[in-house]
Amino acid sequence: MGFFTDAYDLFCISLVTKLLGRIYYHHEGAPKPGILPPGISAAVNGVAFVGTLSGQLFFGWLGDKMGRKRVYGMTLMIMVICSIASGLSFGKTPNGVIATLCFFRFWLGFGIGGDYPLSATIMSEYANKKTRGAFIAAVFAMQGFGILAGGIVALVVSGAFKNAYPAPIYSVNNEGSTPQEADIVWRIILMFGAIPALLTYYWRMKMPETARYTALVAKNATKAASDMSKVLNVEIEAEDDKIEKIVEIQGNNFGLFSKEFLYRHGLHLLGTTSTWFLLDIAFYSQNLFQKDIFSKIGWIPHPETMNALDEVFKIAKAQTLIALCSTVPGYWFTVAFIDRMGRFAIQLMGFSFMTVFMFALAIPYNHWTKKENRFGFVVMYSLTFFFANFGPNATTFVVPAEIFPARLRSTCHGISAAAGKAGAIVGAFGFLYAAQSTDPSKVDAGYPTGIGVKNALIVLGCVNFLGMLFTFLVPESKGKSLEEMSKENEGEEEITKGETAQTIPV
Numbered sequence: 001m002g003f004f005t006d007a008y009d010l011f012c013i014s015l016v017t018k019l020l021g022r023i024y025y026h027h028e029g030a031p032k033p034g035i036l037p038p039g040i041s042a043a044v045n046g047v048a049f050v051g052t053l054s055g056q057l058f059f060g061w062l063g064d065k066m067g068r069k070r071v072y073g074m075t076l077m078i079m080v081i082c083s084i085a086s087g088l089s090f091g092k093t094p095n096g097v098i099a100t101l102c103f104f105r106f107w108l109g110f111g112i113g114g115d116y117p118l119s120a121t122i123m124s125e126y127a128n129k130k131t132r133g134a135f136i137a138a139v140f141a142m143q144g145f146g147i148l149a150g151g152i153v154a155l156v157v158s159g160a161f162k163n164a165y166p167a168p169i170y171s172v173n174n175e176g177s178t179p180q181e182a183d184i185v186w187r188i189i190l191m192f193g194a195i196p197a198l199l200t201y202y203w204r205m206k207m208p209e210t211a212r213y214t215a216l217v218a219k220n221a222t223k224a225a226s227d228m229s230k231v232l233n234v235e236i237e238a239e240d241d242k243i244e245k246i247v248e249i250q251g252n253n254f255g256l257f258s259k260e261f262l263y264r265h266g267l268h269l270l271g272t273t274s275t276w277f278l279l280d281i282a283f284y285s286q287n288l289f290q291k292d293i294f295s296k297i298g299w300i301p302h303p304e305t306m307n308a309l310d311e312v313f314k315i316a317k318a319q320t321l322i323a324l325c326s327t328v329p330g331y332w333f334t335v336a337f338i339d340r341m342g343r344f345a346i347q348l349m350g351f352s353f354m355t356v357f358m359f360a361l362a363i364p365y366n367h368w369t370k371k372e373n374r375f376g377f378v379v380m381y382s383l384t385f386f387f388a389n390f391g392p393n394a395t396t397f398v399v400p401a402e403i404f405p406a407r408l409r410s411t412c413h414g415i416s417a418a419a420g421k422a423g424a425i426v427g428a429f430g431f432l433y434a435a436q437s438t439d440p441s442k443v444d445a446g447y448p449t450g451i452g453v454k455n456a457l458i459v460l461g462c463v464n465f466l467g468m469l470f471t472f473l474v475p476e477s478k479g480k481s482l483e484e485m486s487k488e489n490e491g492e493e494e495i496t497k498g499e500t501a502q503t504i505p506v
Helices: 002-011 013-024 038-066 068-087 094-126 132-164 182-191 194-206 211-217 221-232 240-248 259-288 290-297 308-341 343-362 371-389 392-401 406-434 452-473 482-486
Strands: none
Touching (some): 013 038, 013 132, 068 182, 068 194, 132 182, 259 392, 259 452, 308 371, 343 452, 406 452
């Protein structure tokens, strides 16, 4: 449910940015409704990602220092408080309202950032090696339901207000097309994210610390055995001597910035950070700017032919359809197949298909914009989302939680996730400008000319191809224990004829 909330909070902003432009940046007599100026639009869309990046690094490090459980509750409370505060953003001027909104969206992102390394690490440390991939992927798959919930909430709220407060379209009555009550709509949509987070808090606080952290990092095997006895409802004996031997092995004491870490895991960290960075450039630019692509192909009519609430309703409807048909199924295909196919195969396949479909959309782009071909465009666009989610969007989350040592696991996952959010920032900020038309007469107000949607899609295709190449740096962790992957049991294994002993039973 934490990840459900993360996705809802991160993506619901894209449903209301057009509405914010109409409310706060309307110019009387203008032929088109108001839109957020370029810098403000970039800030509103991207500030939560900056917060998320900071939170991933900070809470990832803190999770290895203080323990997973102690930090887990903090992140959730930050998300609850900042979701509510985002919806209560007030100011005397339009810029004042937006500045307040951006302030709370940053701290909301900071809390969300902590959820990434902690959720993945906790799930990986609790799961068994046969089904670990499916369990971690299932946590991440809740992102799909969060995106879907955002669309549904926006549909319900905008639909209810649209019926309660009918308004003329913009071209008939500029001022009247945005009823005063529209200012409440975006606030309700943003604040709704606090509800699932609040409901989850009690269960997070009841969850014991992971046994691997307690035994290998806190060095308390008795407490680890006691916690796991409660979780599994079986009696587990503490093996203090074995834990002490493992902790004392010289090779298991290296730090993040040591030569030993660089030798053992340097290429792995490069692989997880680079693939997540490249994936998120494509994934977040697609997600945040769906509404612009839908407008280009006619799924969403011209803004002057709708009133403010009608526009929110139509944007939400389009995003909900994409989430339902491609985003959600893609995640759950990963859950079903990750422990059969393996992480490497799914990630390589996902990047490959994303590259193919992105080029198939971009090269004959003019063909897809014709009215009779629009359905085909939506199918192809949906397939890129499907293979992002049945592919690198899930595996980049799973693998960093499996391949690094317990004392650095949360930190390394946080670094990998932060690289992803850096990619999301490039997507969110860069493609706002890049997707603008090359024709100055067709550019949105306040924006310079860009490279156009066609060329932007070609760039994204190249980004996906690079992701495919960097996937070869990532090791396969299917069917292996966390201690095998991180080599934490080196020197402890008893070698018998033709086989090695089992890893530590924590």
